[in-house]
Amino acid sequence: MASKKMNVESFNLDHTKVKAPYVRVADRKEGINGDIIVKYDVRFSQPNKEHMDTMAIHSLEHLTAEHIRNHADYIVDFGPMGCQTGFYLTVINHDNYDEILTVLERTMEDVLEADEVPASNEKQCGWAAHHTLEGAKEVAQRFLSKRDEWHIVFAEEA
Template identity: 70%
Template sequence: MPQMNVESFNLDHTKVKAPYVRLVGVTEGEHGDKIYKYDIRVKQPNKEHMEMPSLHSLEHLMAEKSRNHHDRIIDIGPMGCQTGFYLAILNDDSYENVLEVLENTLQDVLEADEVPACNEVQCGFAASHSLEGAKELARELLKKRDEWTEVF
């Protein structure tokens, strides 16, 4: 395969074992700040995927709740293939920190009684949400917490 510009396009998706959390890149700014980008893989590529309402609600919940555990989160966004999320953090190269933030955030998801910003004013597709689906995804991930560091 030719080398691609997008890191995930160079990943052999047939060899990874979800769930996992892996550092996919570090981007350094002109003033020395660094953005650490992580692949949080929830589902096994090409074998399973997250249903959109569950994924959408988990995204809202993680985007909101993760910032209670880390003050330099830039973004958490879903992958188009519906198998995971990307997490970008500023100036924190601690893999253990990322795992702890994710674990604490998923615990928060389990305790949530509503999806944040789940309305037509704050969300572009407010009809596509499932709090219970998001909680089920969080339970699945937490159940396999000891596997998050094993990518292959």
């Protein structure tokens, strides 16, 4: 059965063939002024087999959004996937995959050392009660434990 090509790159990805955790280039675009925008699929959990807890996702998003910018000035966004299996990392004018892996590694190490979730209060967050530092740390630790495999996207490559 041939499927129609979708507009969203990740909808064209065969999620039954990937092996999480991994980091892959999901999209690359050039703007009209020559800016290069790269979107990475940063997959923490195996699609359709496991997912992250929403409180852990929320806290990991806050922690990563804050700490990743200490390691790179080209970060545009780090946002969660609706399927709760990962995040999209968007960068501008930077296209070095190995450096992205290092930035993610250092950021996850920052998460493990954190003693609070940044901006997890009613003034700075739209759902301040919906956080778990320990949950975010557990997700980060599992991701880091497979650091040597982040470049392997498909099970057949393993």
